[in-house]
Amino acid sequence: MFWLAWKTLYHEKGRFFVTVVGIVFSTILVLTEVGIYLGMMRSATDIIRHNDADIWIASKNIQSFDFANTFPESRKNRVESLADVLWAEPLVLTWGFLKLANGGQEQVQIVGFNPDKGIGAPWSMIAGRASDVKGGRYMILDKTSEKRLGSLKPDSLWELSQSRFRLVGVSQDIRSFTTAPVLFMSYAQAQDLPIGWVKPGVTSYILAKLKDRTKKDDVVGSLRTLLRDNDVMTSEEFVMRTVRYWTIQTGIGMSFFLTALLGLMIGGAIVGQTIYANTVQHMKEYGTLKAMGAKNEEIYKTIFSQALISAVAGYALGTAVMLMSRHSIEAAGVPLYLSPLLIAGVFIIISASCLSSAYFSVRKIKTLDPVMVFRG
Amino acid sequence: MGTILQLRSVSKTYREGRNEVPAVESVSLDLRRGELLLLMGPSGSGKTTLLSMMGCILRPTAGEIRIDGTVVDHLQEATLPDIRKKHFGFVFQSFNLFPSLTAAENIELLLRMKGHEKKTLRAEALRLLEKVGLSDRTDFYPADLSGGQKQRIAFARALVGDPPIILADEPTANLDSKRGREVLELLKRHAAEQNKAVAVVSHDPKAEAAADRVIFLEDGRIKE
DSSP states (O other): OHHHHHHHHHHTHHHHHHHHHHHHHHHHHHHHHHHHHHHHHHHHHHHHHSSOOSEEEEETTOOSTTSOOOEETTHHHHHHTSTTEEEEEEEEEEEEEEEOTTSOEEEEEEEEEOTTTOTTOOSOEEESOGGGGTTTTEEEEEGGGHHHHOOOOTTOEEEETTEEEEEEEEEOSOOOTTOOOEEEEEHHHHHTOSSSSOOTTEESEEEEEESOGGGHHHHHHHHHHHOTTEEEEEHHHHHHHHHHIIIIISSHHHHHHHHHHHHHHHHHHHHHHHHHHHHHHTHHHHHHHHHTTOOHHHHHHHHHHHHHHHHHHHHHHHHHHHHHHHHHHHHTTOOOOOOHHHHHHHHHHHHHHHHHHTHHHHHHHHTOOGGGGGOO | OOEEEEEEEEEEEEEETTEEEEEEEEEEEEEETTOEEEEEOOTTSSHHHHHHHHTTSSOOSEEEEEETTEEOTTSOGGGHHHHHHHHEEEEOTTOOOOTTSOHHHHHHHHHHHTTOOGGGHHHHHHHHHHHTTOGGGTTOOGGGSOHHHHHHHHHHHHTTTOOSEEEEESTTTTSOHHHHHHHHHHHHHHHHHHTOEEEEEOOOGGGGGGOSEEEEEETTEEEO
8 A cells, every 4th residue: 555655646746745844844843853853952061971970079069060160179189089989180261352453352151171191181183282271371272263253273373362372273073061162271372371260279160080980979979978968960960950950940952852742743734734634635535445345444544654754855855955964053153963763863853743644534534424525 | 146235224323313213124134145226215315324334334233243253233343344344345435545646546545455465466456457348447547537436446355355245335326327227237147256245335227227136225125
């Protein structure tokens, strides 16, 4: 009956075209919304995920990675005092203003890391090395911010929060959730910025690596007892907390979810309506099949096959459009994450949406009395 | 001439609100191999209801239906499609061809439904089309064919699986008299040459000439 489904769709090309366009639209909308959402969540958690730390210690009641308060860096010693901790390193996160060549300024997210250890350093460099920030007012900017900041020429001088910094390296594909360009410098320089709330002697985070990861829960428990004025989390917990903040507390995730849902509903409605109209139009033929001995299930298969063929065609075209325009979208500064898992997941969702839309047509067949074929 | 289909005191009553309306009342008849039986009668006489019951599409309210000696009227609803598939070929007044399928594909559809071997679907469809004299119209869509040609395709489709019984509901109603005669001739020849049973419902008096036997229905009863 797949054969009949295909023949019917092929014969009614106009209707098939409208259905496929609806699903293409739906696929693009869902992939874009979910892709951008995932891309933004990846940006928001990039620095947490791209280092070797097992445990993050932050100020009390921290909401997300981007909004850290400070606390005394001396607490690092208490962390290191635990026998199961291999190392502990402070990391600064602060904000500053970078003066642009045209006289304007851009707010930047500053990450201060220890260049000797490289914990929290940029992980993907296209010019210079992460350790080049050591020993002075040196900084690394990310290639994705070039559009906003202007040419990132190595060795060029920049004014950052009333201090002059030399650009010694360029990283790539490191973004912040807030879209502010990410700027890396040494931990000591970040503490020394004249503007900002990070001062010498305080830090935003302490990252810890364990000798044995299986003891993670025990160490987290011990640290929570030891550092009552701090939040102690595993890396995974901190990723989840950051994602939850941006997704639920700010409502941003919900708006992406609603738009994606809207896309699905529009696609589903178009498919449902077309297949229903198709079924109603072919009622007499389906009645004929029933009269001649076809079982309901055989006709259901035809209808579901029509929905599935439409879903596959629309999904394939929609995904192809997205994959082809992916680089243009990313070049425009939009963090788009299209993983194979997402692409497969959207296929399942689109197919399920199309199949459930066909359900109303199937109900119509169920009640179709084959006697109707003898009524002229 | 052996009997293939037997109806004994078959009745069908419809319920309209609180009233019971009899459509067919206590009809008994035999349909034999090799004959063309014509069921005639005015509109509303119960011809189509009777034909539907003969084809196991409609269950009788009372009475007994036997196909080749086996009682089928009490069988479960789910088993009826298989009985129809195995024993019957249908020809309809409005042809009921799939507009999205060509002449050959309309026949292929039934072949597929009846589980015919996939490799020989096309060849079998062409053979049946040739049998009804339409081998030059295999790739035509129904919209591009005349009424007579469509009815011949519908007849070829009814022959799929070589069923022992062909039931035709007003097969000449949408045809001019010449094409109508041709279709009746096809049905008659099929009954005689293939030793199959053919029952035709019609109110066309010209159909009588093709019939081996005629039964008149009036108000749901056989008129003696």
